[in-house]
Amino acid sequence: MSSPTDSELAEILARARTIAVLGAHTDPNKPACYVPDYLHAAGYTVLPVNPVFAGRRMWGSTFVAALTDLSLAPGQLDMVDVFRRPEYLQGHLPEILAVKPRVVWLQLGIRHAEFARTLREADIEVVEDRCALAEHRRLGLPNLGD
Structure with missing residues (x-):
C-alpha cells in the first residue's frame, strides 16, 4: 500500500489500539513528542521506544530501548509509528x-522503498510519508473512547 486511500487510512487508524512509537521524544516541540501525545489523548495506548530515554515515563508507559523490549503478547502490537530518518530504518x-505489528507507519517525510518492500513481504502493512496526527484529524476520526 504505497499510497493508501482515505478509507484504508481510516481503517488502519480505527483498527489500531496499541501503537509503539519508534524514536519517541520527550521534547514537546518535536513531532516525535506531540504526535504520540495527540494519539494518547485520542485514546490509543502509546508505547515509547528510544534508548536515550529508557526508563522514563510518558503517555502512561515506560520508555524502552527497543521494540523487542516491549512486554506484549504476539499480535498485541497494532502499529509501529516511526520517527527515524530513512538511513536508520534498515537497522x-x-x-x-x-x-510483527500489523502496520508500520512512517511519519511525514520518511520513505524507504527497500524497507517498505521487506515489510510488505512479511505481510506487514506500510504507510509512508504521512503524519498520523494530521491524517486522524483530516479524516475526522473520533477518539477511541467516544
Whole structure:
C-alpha cells in the first residue's frame, strides 16, 4: 500500500489500539513528542521506544530501548509509528520483524522503498510519508473512547 486511500487510512487508524512509537521524544516541540501525545489523548495506548530515554515515563508507559523490549503478547502490537530518518530504518528491520505489528507507519517525510518492500513481504502493512496526527484529524476520526 504505497499510497493508501482515505478509507484504508481510516481503517488502519480505527483498527489500531496499541501503537509503539519508534524514536519517541520527550521534547514537546518535536513531532516525535506531540504526535504520540495527540494519539494518547485520542485514546490509543502509546508505547515509547528510544534508548536515550529508557526508563522514563510518558503517555502512561515506560520508555524502552527497543521494540523487542516491549512486554506484549504476539499480535498485541497494532502499529509501529516511526520517527527515524530513512538511513536508520534498515537497522530496525530485525526488531520490527520480531514483534510483527500489523502496520508500520512512517511519519511525514520518511520513505524507504527497500524497507517498505521487506515489510510488505512479511505481510506487514506500510504507510509512508504521512503524519498520523494530521491524517486522524483530516479524516475526522473520533477518539477511541467516544
